[in-house]
Amino acid sequence: MKNPIEHLNKIFDNRVRLGVMSTLMVNEEINFNDLKQLMDVTDGNLASHLATLEEHGYIKVHKGFIGRKTNTTYSITKAGEKSFKEHIEALENMIRGIR
């Protein structure tokens, strides 16, 4: 018998971070407010999860403008993509194990 969870990444256990990462896998970039609505969290809560992902080097921030309004967008890094793919693979292996 083998441990089905040993290769899962602890950072991605959290649903908000998991959601952000999987959203960033298919969107070149997303801004703060769209992400906030998408995940249905408070702005403070989102900010802290984004900070965690950034501290781990999984996402990067880009502060820009739309017209004259500030617009902060987030995108996945190479390292983030790699780590997330490994996590997904671990999930798939776990799922494969139950079939």
Place this chain on the structure above:
Amino acid sequence: MKNPIEHLNKIFDNRVRLGVMSTLMVNEEINFNDLKQLMDVTDGNLASHLATLEEHGYIKVHKGFIGRKTNTTYSITKAGEKSFKEHIEALENMIRGIR
């Protein structure tokens, strides 16, 4: 754009509970010590996660013996199977979304 995590079950966010459930999906029953070694957790920690799963009606406990030694085994309930399958489906949909 849609929320990739809305159908995930919060109880299964935790890696130990996720591991226990996915192990019980493919094993009719497992005893406490095997589960403890498999998940690599302390006995107290495992006991508390098992209690959470039991409180939610996802697993059931069977206290038995092997020869003369006590042997507590755990198995998945119908409800647990249903909820876990739904969680897996939600995960698969999320994964499908990133491809």
Place this chain on the structure above:
DNA sequence: ATTGCTACTTTGTATTACAAAGTGCTTTTT
């Protein structure tokens, strides 16, 4: 000058996770 928006940071609290120690029961060893 006030209001509003964005993207936070700070503060405080509740929840969760965990290790370690303790417990009750039984069995095995000496």
Place this chain on the structure above:
DNA sequence: AAAAAGCACTTTGTAATACAAAGTAGCAAT
């Protein structure tokens, strides 16, 4: 018979995590 050990917890205490709510800085619109 006494001591040690195993099982499956429960209890206790602590650290980490998650979260809401309020506060903040900078800029824009009214």
